[in-house]
Amino acid sequence: MDNLANPRETYAGLTARKAGLVACTTCGQVDHPRAACSRCNTPLHSRSPLSYQRTLAWLIAGMIFFIPANIYPMLITRTLGSERESTIIGGVIELVEYGSYFVAAVVGIASIVVPLAKFAVIGMLLASIRRAWQLNPHQRLHLYEVTEFIGRWSMIDVFVVAILVALVQLDFVASVNPGFAAVSFALSVIFTMLAAQSLDQRLIWDSMNETGQDE
Amino acid sequence: MNTAAADPRSLIACPNCDLLHNQTPVATGERIRCARCGTTLASSRYNAIDRTLAAAVANAILIAGALFFPFIKLEGAGTLQSATLIDAISAFGGGLTAPLVLVVAAFIVIIPFMRASALVYTLWPLRFGRAPYQGAAQAFRFANALKPWSMAEIFIIGVVVALVKIAGMAQVSLGPAFWMLVALVLVLLLENHNFCRWTIWQILGKHTRA
Numbered sequence: 001m002d003n004l005a006n007p008r009e010t011y012a013g014l015t016a017r018k019a020g021l022v023a024c025t026t027c028g029q030v031d032h033p034r035a036a037c038s039r040c041n042t043p044l045h046s047r048s049p050l051s052y053q054r055t056l057a058w059l060i061a062g063m064i065f066f067i068p069a070n071i072y073p074m075l076i077t078r079t080l081g082s083e084r085e086s087t088i089i090g091g092v093i094e095l096v097e098y099g100s101y102f103v104a105a106v107v108g109i110a111s112i113v114v115p116l117a118k119f120a121v122i123g124m125l126l127a128s129i130r131r132a133w134q135l136n137p138h139q140r141l142h143l144y145e146v147t148e149f150i151g152r153w154s155m156i157d158v159f160v161v162a163i164l165v166a167l168v169q170l171d172f173v174a175s176v177n178p179g180f181a182a183v184s185f186a187l188s189v190i191f192t193m194l195a196a197q198s199l200d201q202r203l204i205w206d207s208m209n210e211t212g213q214d215e
Numbered sequence: 216m217n218t219a220a221a222d223p224r225s226l227i228a229c230p231n232c233d234l235l236h237n238q239t240p241v242a243t244g245e246r247i248r249c250a251r252c253g254t255t256l257a258s259s260r261y262n263a264i265d266r267t268l269a270a271a272v273a274n275a276i277l278i279a280g281a282l283f284f285p286f287i288k289l290e291g292a293g294t295l296q297s298a299t300l301i302d303a304i305s306a307f308g309g310g311l312t313a314p315l316v317l318v319v320a321a322f323i324v325i326i327p328f329m330r331a332s333a334l335v336y337t338l339w340p341l342r343f344g345r346a347p348y349q350g351a352a353q354a355f356r357f358a359n360a361l362k363p364w365s366m367a368e369i370f371i372i373g374v375v376v377a378l379v380k381i382a383g384m385a386q387v388s389l390g391p392a393f394w395m396l397v398a399l400v401l402v403l404l405l406e407n408h409n410f411c412r413w414t415i416w417q418i419l420g421k422h423t424r425a
Contacts, residue, residue: 013251015233016226023228026356027416028256030226030235039420040352095379103379106372141231141252148363155322155366159373162319164380166302167289167387178315186318193363205232205252 015205017046025200051200052126058195059122065188066115073179075161080174087181088112088157111157111185114150118192121147125199132207140204148196154189158182227256227413241414257413264342264415270406271334277399278328278367285390287374289381300324300392322366327399330365333358337415346422355419359412368400 016023016030022044023030024037036043048054073085086094088111095104121143128135161182168176227236229249236256241247246258260266285297304320337355340347348354371393378387 014235016228016235017233019223019235021223021226021228021235023230023233025230026359027352027420028227028230028413029416029420030223030228032223039416040356042356091380095376098379098382100379103376107376137232138252141254145231152363152366153369153372155369156373156376158315159319159323159366159370160376160380162304162315163287163298163374163377166298166305167287167296167377167381183315186315190318197363201231202233205234 015202017202017206022046047202047206048198048200051198051203052129054198055122055195056126058191058198059119059126062115062188062191062195063119065184065191066119067184069181069185069188072181072184074157074181074185075164076177076179078175078177085179088185091157091160107157107160110153114154115188115192118147118151118154118196122192122195122199125204129203129207134208137204137208141201144196144199144201144204151189151193151196154192155186158186158189229254229256258411259414260411263411264338264418267406267410267415268335268338268342270402271331271338273402274331274399274406275328275335277395277402278324278331281392281395281399282324284392284395286392287378288388288390290386290388297390300396322364323370326361327365327367330358330361333361337419341415341418347419352419355415365403367396368403371396371400 020033021030022033024040024042024044025048026042027037027040029037029039031038031044033046034044070088072087074088074091075086077084077086092104092108092112095101095107125140125144127133128140161178165176165178168174225238227238228234229236229252231254232249232252234249234251236247236250239247241257241259243259243261247256248254249256282300284299286300286302288297290296300323304324305316333354336348337351337358340351374389374393374396378389381387
């Protein structure tokens, strides 16, 4: 399966960039520098232009929207004249009170731990690229891949709100409405996903010194 | 440092670290990895196109089915309500949260459906060894770009959480549409398992150059 025994021939440590070539990020074709990939027509760049700036901008936007997402209510429940609002954390606490610890953990991790960890990881990766920190590039790439993979799962809470609202919609006794936090949380997740996508992971390896070349 | 061979197209660059590799044929069942960072560069599975195509077709059918069958049934205080997926999506109806209607609909229905259609469009002629349709490269590029935004599997978890939340208030049962979405998630997992972008691009590339 894994063919590590035969690592194929490589041009010892030679990257496409050093060879004066450009790799297409969409289809992987290597070519001489030109405007667009001859195979899939994606604009070709040795490194995504303004990757650092765009990632930073999306990251800040995501962090800003995370604040109202936690202050304003996610769900507004009205029962016989009384109104109850629950925030993201409030929803998790409610689940703990029901005794659904596992579900509480899933929601808590997806809507609080994962977004915060994502902010920290993307921020750290940006800093490590800008300041050329000589950290293990394998670990940083791994962190990046985990962040990119797991970020979408924060959407769980938004979907929970959608389903609850739909289910209790027709009931005369109770009504459930989405709060402002549902919108800001969805936007925060979308912005951080865009931040992760804007980051060109090849920069992680570029920031290593020549001597940092492993093997 | 001698610059790479005459035709750079005969090389593979690692998408994650940009290291150049010689291109060699990949045997069925084999997976080649970047010598520096270990990222999978290409893999070859038996009948990869068939399987990916089958998964994409199944995908489109399941989404269409999931839309129109009842999704969740709610029984409480003598009333019976059943919600379809469309109800769940339009629940965000008014006010500030209106844009969420579009976002939720896009994530769980529109994007997965468009992605499945684009994949079928790209792969159908290839499966029969014919030349790809007009614009197949764009369609495939589009399908790949949509991938992170297709969130049916996350929605399923959301349904389970919502059920736990209202379990105290009412009797809840799951409709056929829920199980269709669960099947969809399994199909998506299978599709990802068999999917090698690089191989499909190679095939598409041969035709554009010919």
